[in-house]
Amino acid sequence: MKRKTLTFLLIILANFTIGQQKKFQINGAARGYFLSNNLNLDESLDSVTTRKSNYGHTLLDLGFSLSPNSNTEVIGMFRIRNELGGFWGGGVTFDVRQLSLKGVAGNIVKYEIGDIDLKMTPYTLHNTLEEGVINEGDVFDLRREIVHYDMFYNDDNTWRMQGAKMNFGLEFGEFLREINVKGFITRQRPTDGIVEPERLYGGGTIKIKQSDNLTFGFNSVNVFDLSETIQDSIQYKNNVHTFDMLYTKDINKTTDIGMKSEAGISSTSYSNYNDNRAPESIEDWFYDIALVSHLKNKNLKIQLGYKDVGADFLSSGAQTRRIDYSRFPGLYQQITNNALGRPISYTDVISGNTENSFKISERLLPYFAGYNNMSPYGIATPNRKGIYVNLLRTDSTKFKNSFINASFMTQSRGTGTNNKKQFILLKAGTDVYINDFFGWKKQLKVDLGLRYENTSRNGEDYEKGNLNSTFIDAGISWEFAEKLDLLFGAKLWRVNGKAYVNERNQFNTVVNFDVVDYDFTENTYAAGMRYRFSDKNTLSVQYQIFDINHKTTNSINYGISQFSFLYSLFF
Amino acid sequence: MKKTNLLLIVILFASSCRKEDTNNFDGPNLNDLFGPFSIIENIKINKNTANFPVDNELFFSGELSKNTTWVISITGETTGAKRTITGSDRILSIDNSAWDGGANTFPGFGLENALIEISFPKEDDSPILYDTVSITNTKMDDGILITSFENGEGSNWSKFNQTTVTGQIECSTGESAKGNCHYGFSGLVPWDWAIGSVMIKPNSGTFGLPATASNLYFNMAFKPIENTGIGNTFLQFWFDEDENGDGVFDEATEDRFIYEYWYEKDGWNLISYKYSDIQFDEDGNQVSTNGNGLPEPSKLISINVFYLANRDNGNAKALIDHLIFTTNKPYNP
Numbered sequence: 006m007k008r009k010t011l012t013f014l015l016i017i018l019a020n021f022t023i024g025q026q027k028k029f030q031i032n033g034a035a036r037g038y039f040l041s042n043n044l045n046l047d048e049s050l051d052s053v054t055t056r057k058s059n060y061g062h063t064l065l066d067l068g069f070s071l072s073p074n075s076n077t078e079v080i081g082m083f084r085i086r087n088e089l090g091g092f093w094g095g096g097v098t099f100d101v102r103q104l105s106l107k108g109v110a111g112n113i114v115k116y117e118i119g120d121i122d123l124k125m126t127p128y129t130l131h132n133t134l135e136e137g138v139i140n141e142g143d144v145f146d147l148r149r150e151i152v153h154y155d156m157f158y159n160d161d162n163t164w165r166m167q168g169a170k171m172n173f174g175l176e177f178g179e180f181l182r183e184i185n186v187k188g189f190i191t192r193q194r195p196t197d198g199i200v201e202p203e204r205l206y207g208g209g210t211i212k213i214k215q216s217d218n219l220t221f222g223f224n225s226v227n228v229f230d231l232s233e234t235i236q237d238s239i240q241y242k243n244n245v246h247t248f249d250m251l252y253t254k255d256i257n258k259t260t261d262i263g264m265k266s267e268a269g270i271s272s273t274s275y276s277n278y279n280d281n282r283a284p285e286s287i288e289d290w291f292y293d294i295a296l297v298s299h300l301k302n303k304n305l306k307i308q309l310g311y312k313d314v315g316a317d318f319l320s321s322g323a324q325t326r327r328i329d330y331s332r333f334p335g336l337y338q339q340i341t342n343n344a345l346g347r348p349i350s351y352t353d354v355i356s357g358n359t360e361n362s363f364k365i366s367e368r369l370l371p372y373f374a375g376y377n378n379m380s381p382y383g384i385a386t387p388n389r390k391g392i393y394v395n396l397l398r399t400d401s402t403k404f405k406n407s408f409i410n411a412s413f414m415t416q417s418r419g420t421g422t423n424n425k426k427q428f429i430l431l432k433a434g435t436d437v438y439i440n441d442f443f444g445w446k447k448q449l450k451v452d453l454g455l456r457y458e459n460t461s462r463n464g465e466d467y468e469k470g471n472l473n474s475t476f477i478d479a480g481i482s483w484e485f486a487e488k489l490d491l492l493f494g495a496k497l498w499r500v501n502g503k504a505y506v507n508e509r510n511q512f513n514t515v516v517n518f519d520v521v522d523y524d525f526t527e528n529t530y531a532a533g534m535r536y537r538f539s540d541k542n543t544l545s546v547q548y549q550i551f552d553i554n555h556k557t558t559n560s561i562n563y564g565i566s567q568f569s570f571l572y573s574l575f576f
Numbered sequence: 577m578k579k580t581n582l583l584l585i586v587i588l589f590a591s592s593c594r595k596e597d598t599n600n601f602d603g604p605n606l607n608d609l610f611g612p613f614s615i616i617e618n619i620k621i622n623k624n625t626a627n628f629p630v631d632n633e634l635f636f637s638g639e640l641s642k643n644t645t646w647v648i649s650i651t652g653e654t655t656g657a658k659r660t661i662t663g664s665d666r667i668l669s670i671d672n673s674a675w676d677g678g679a680n681t682f683p684g685f686g687l688e689n690a691l692i693e694i695s696f697p698k699e700d701d702s703p704i705l706y707d708t709v710s711i712t713n714t715k716m717d718d719g720i721l722i723t724s725f726e727n728g729e730g731s732n733w734s735k736f737n738q739t740t741v742t743g744q745i746e747c748s749t750g751e752s753a754k755g756n757c758h759y760g761f762s763g764l765v766p767w768d769w770a771i772g773s774v775m776i777k778p779n780s781g782t783f784g785l786p787a788t789a790s791n792l793y794f795n796m797a798f799k800p801i802e803n804t805g806i807g808n809t810f811l812q813f814w815f816d817e818d819e820n821g822d823g824v825f826d827e828a829t830e831d832r833f834i835y836e837y838w839y840e841k842d843g844w845n846l847i848s849y850k851y852s853d854i855q856f857d858e859d860g861n862q863v864s865t866n867g868n869g870l871p872e873p874s875k876l877i878s879i880n881v882f883y884l885a886n887r888d889n890g891n892a893k894a895l896i897d898h899l900i901f902t903t904n905k906p907y908n909p
Contacts, residue, residue: 316602388602419601421609467610507603515603520610 030070033082037063037572038151039089040356044337045552045564051341058336061089061570066102077108080119116171122163123170123189125210128267128291128314129226129245130322132162133383136376137351139454140406140434142480142494144531145355147545147571152357158327164365166191166206185212193228193364202230202239206322206365221250224269226322228367240276241367245269245320251297259302265310268292273319275512283512289315291385295393306397313390316418319513321365324382331371332360341561349373351496352529352551352565369513375474375500375523378460379414379428389414389428403442407435420507421518424464431457434478447484452494454478460504472502472523490535492547498527501556524556533569541575608643608666613699616641619668621692621707628677628715636673636694640666645698648673650709654688654750657909676908677715682753682797682844682897684909685711719795719902720785722879723776725757732777736882738765741892743772743883751895753797753844754909758897761883762802764890771892773882775814776899782818785873785901789852792873795900795907796881798837799844802893803885809892810838811847814880815854819867825877831867844897848906873901 039061044054068082082103088096105119124130141149152158157165168191175184188209196203208226215221228243247269255261270290275283295310333339333346334353353359362370372381380386391414398407410432416425434454440447456476462469480494501524508517533547552564605611619638626634636648646668648661657679663672679685694705723730725745737743741763752758761772778784786792800809815833816825825832833854837847851873857863879899885892900907 421601421603421606423599423601465607465611467612468606505606518603518606518609 028072031068032070032576033066033068034154034576035063035065035572035574036151037061037570039570041568042336043566044340045566046340046561047563050561053342053344054337054340063087063089068103076110076112077106080105080107114171114173116169118169120165120167121170121189121191122157122159122165123191124161124163125208125224125226125322126247126249126267127384128247128269128293128320128323129208129224130164131383131385132158132164132325133323133327134158134162135327135354136373136381137354137476137478137496139432139456139476139478140436140452140480141454141478142452142492142531143482143490143535144480144492144494144533144547145496145529146480147492147533147535147543147547147573148355148357148569151571151573152361155357156327156361156363158361164322164325166193166364168192168206180215182214182216185214186210187212196231196234199235200237200239201235202232203234204228204230204241208322218254218263219250219252221248223248226320228321228365237277237279239278241274242276243271243273243319243321243367245271245322253297253299260298260300262296262298264294265297265308266292266294268294271318271320273317273513280512282510282514284514287317287319287513289317289319289387291315291318293384304399304401306395306399308395309392310394311390311392312384313417314385314387316388316416318385318387319369320385321367323385324369324387325362325365326370326372326382327361328354328359329362329370330373334358335360337565340563345561347561347563350551350553350565351376351498351527352549352567355496355529355549356567367513368511369509371508374460374472374504374506374521375498375525376476377458378472378474378504378506379412379430379458388416388418388420390417391415391428403438405436405438409433420515421505422462422464422468424462424468426460426462426470429457429459431455447487449483450481452478452480452482460502462505468505470503470505472504472521473500475499488537490537492531492533492535492545494529494531496529498525500525500527522557525553525560527551527553543571543573545569545571545573547571605643607641611642613644613696613702614641615639615703619646619694619705621709622670624707624709626677626690626709626711627713628711629713633670633674633676634709635670635675636661636668637670638668640668640696642666644696647695647697648675649693649695650675651691651693652679652683652685652688652711653691655683655686657683657685657690659685677711679909681846682799682909684754684898685714686755687711687714717900717907719900719907720783722783722899722901724755724898724900725752725759726755730777731779732878734775734777735773736770736775737761737772738763738768738770740764741772743774746895751799753799753895753897755898758797758895759881760893760895762891762893765885765892766887766890769884769887771883771885771894773812773880774896775878775880777878781823781877782874783876783901785876786903787872787874789871789873790850791904792851793848793902793904793906794851794854795846795848795898795902797844797895797897797909798847799895799897800839800842800893801895802891803889804839804842805889806839807886808839808889809883809885809894810836811896812836812880812882812884813854814878814882815851815871815876816878816880817867817872817875818877819872819875821875823877827866829866831865831869831872833863833865833871846907846909851901 042058044056064086066084071079084100084102086098103120107117109115170189172187190207193206194204206228210222210224212222224247226245230240232238247267249267251265253261253263272288274286291314293312295308298307330349334349335358337347340347349359393412396409412430414428419425437451439449458474460472477497483491485491503522505518507515510516529551531547531549535543535545537543547569549567554562617639622635643664643666645664650659659679665672690709692707696702743761746760747757813835817831819830835854852871855871
């Protein structure tokens with residue numbers, strides 16, 4: 006009898022658990038992070054700044070997913086964060102990290118309300134990866150992931166926003182396979198009731214799949230202020246409408262060829278602004294058209310394209326930078342006895358000591374020309390035209406994810422002169438699996454990446470410029486014991502030359518030029534160990550050395566070394 | 577293969593879409609910011625003899641290698657009058673360098689030689705250019721002149737001077753703000769702030785001013801010489817209006833607006849304010865008068881200029897000159 010009773014209870018419990026799994030799920034992340042920084046700077050230059058700086062936190066992101074019915078899901082995530090050194094609740098924060106509701110209406114329309122991730126095309130809505138990542142080693146990737154996770158920078162280039170989105174699809178017959186419709190509306194900014202009107206951002210796409218060979222779509226994104234949410238009713242608008250198309254055709258069993266393109270217009274207006282610098286309306290257009298080919302037997306994808314993005318093409322959703330280089334870093338903001346502001350260096354980017362964008366910006370944010378001068382605003386960088394070639398070898402033994410990108414661009418319109426800047430950009434990278442060469446089971450991977458950029462302009466002495474930026478991104482990941490990896494990495498910048506960097510006002514008008522004459526190397530080396538409890542659960546320690554050396558006398562040479570301990574768990 | 581060719585044609589077509597914009601560029605001109613400076617066409621004045629009532633204005637012409645700040649300083653050899661014209665255009669012409677014969681402030685230019693100096697303050701090692709112009713006739717004032725004291729005292733004027741004060745028209749001293757004469761007060765009055773006054777009246781009727789006060793400016797030159805300093809000296813202007821038109825001002829029933837101007841700086845000062853503002857005190861409150869309380873310039877029958885100075889500071893001395901009404905803007909000496 007006891008056995009029967011026990012069996013009955015087990016069956017009940019099992020059913021309950023299965024039911025619970027369907028209706029209620031828990032997921033999230035946990036992290037323990039400790040950083041110890043040390044500023045390396047000549048004592049004669051700086052006898053004031055405290056050299057050592059320690060920092061750390063533990064946090065738990067606890068997510069709940071509730072499904073009250075088969076068509077609805079409610080997701081909530083809470084963050085409990087404790088700064089190391091906080092005492093009995095001091096330094097503890099409790100935040101709502103995510104709250105969203107999604108479901109399917111009438112078994113047709115999918116919707117999501119609350120915190121939503123959005124992405125469209127590279128010219129409409131796209132969260133472009135920050136500079137300095139060509140083919141990054143795991144030792145840097147471990148720490149960058151933290152910044153990306155905290156800022157909701159996903160690998161698929163989405164922007165996290167608050168609002169609502171929906172999509173539905175319609176299937177048709179032979180001449181028109183299907184139509185997919187997506188739409189969204191988000192709130193970018195509440196009004197302050199005085200000078201800033203409420204700002205919304207909305208748009209959508211209609212994607213039409215005519216056949217397996219041809220897909221095309223219409224995309225529209227629009228930033229707009231709501232009138233009458235403040236007294237003066239100033240109104241900013243940025244509308245971008247594009248058409249994109251992908252056509253591919255198998256020309257034989259191993260090769261397909263086609264065309265990929267996007268073209269569109271933008272219009273930006275500032276209505277009722279008292280500031281006479283505000284242009285009433287700016288309009289421009291772009292197109293980007295490329296021949297694409299896939300050589301299947303060689304796992305090789307080829308893209309040969311030409312693009313022309315107008316100087317006045319503005320697209321807030323696509324051109325917002327992740328990092329504003331006009332801001333000072335969060336760590337060692339001022340150095341030297343004269344308390345000079347320390348510009349952002351690459352170690353700050355890795356450590357997340359920069360001011361990162363969490364929403365799209367109407368302004369083209371300042372950038373650092375030494376790192377990226379050709380496309381600081383991503384693919385949609387305005388005032389660029391020229392050809393590009395991309396080669397990608399998707400999969401092979403020994404070498405994986407090998408790529409070569411080359412771009413040869415020029416300005417559409419001169420800046421400060423009728424002579425236009427010329428840009429050359431070369432990027433290449435590959436993952437070399439050394440263990441495959443020798444038949445080792447344990448992975449020994451070398452990540453290699455190279456970026457070279459040249460900006461030049463001819464003309465009179467006062468307008469000539471020639472800026473070279475070379476960047477090597479390398480890493481080694483060696484599983485020398487079961488689940489235990491040795492990690493090494495290096496990011497090496499060499500920048501030299503003169504450039505005229507645009508200074509824009511709040512209305513994106515070029516108002517001046519910052520004449521920079523760089524000659525420096527900036528090197529970051531890291532070494533560490535990682536233990537993988539599982540793919541989603543790691544423990545790592547690492548030591549990173551950074552230094553910047555200017556050959557010009559009016560800049561400060563310094564370094565920062567960091568020891569970090571990181572425990573990371575996703576569940 | 578045909579399709580590939582078609583795609584290539586599309587790309588080539590697309591690449592030629594944008595019209596090449598070779599005439600415009602974004603931002604300030606790099607040549608202006610960083611280009612070398614030189615004078616391409618020498619800067620010169622269009623006439624070296626100025627008869628302003630005939631010529632209206634003189635101007636400078638020339639061409640520089642870049643847009644940069646230039647400063648033209650014109651100084652009266654006798655009066656010390658100064659006029660500065662600045663600009664930053666690459667090409668100097670009548671549009672940006674015209675001179676109507678006026679000065680920045682009092683004193684104004686007389687019949688004299690004017691010395692011209694042209695400099696480029698933002699350009700290191702740039703030359704300074706010099707020239708001279710002879711003024712044979714000064715500019716015509718744009719306004720209704722009450723008096724510049726050039727023709728002596730009017731038949732209806734009245735004066736008040738303390739017993740120790742001399743208050744009179746003085747000529748040919750070389751100190752006048754405009755022309756050859758001015759009115760001067762000088763004396764030691766240790767018992768009172770009141771030094772002296774001169775009440776200026778037309779020979780008959782009113783001054784013939786327009787009816788609208790809101791765009792009418794009263795202007796006068798004032799030069800405190802002794803007993804100066806903030807809080808030590810000031811002028812009182814009495815504007816008497818004959819409201820009933822009987823040719824006589826009755827203080828008991830008609831408006832007397834009193835406006836005070838306190839010392840600001842040594843040297844010639846240009847006092848200039850809207851006639852409509854005389855109805856308010858310094859705090860913006862309506863002043864009390866015995867008439868209708870409205871400034872009505874067409875009824876103005878007399879202007880009394882009353883000079884006062886700190887009795888504890890010894891001798892008081894000041895000059896006044898060139899009382900003139902202008903329309904829409906303050907007087908330009």
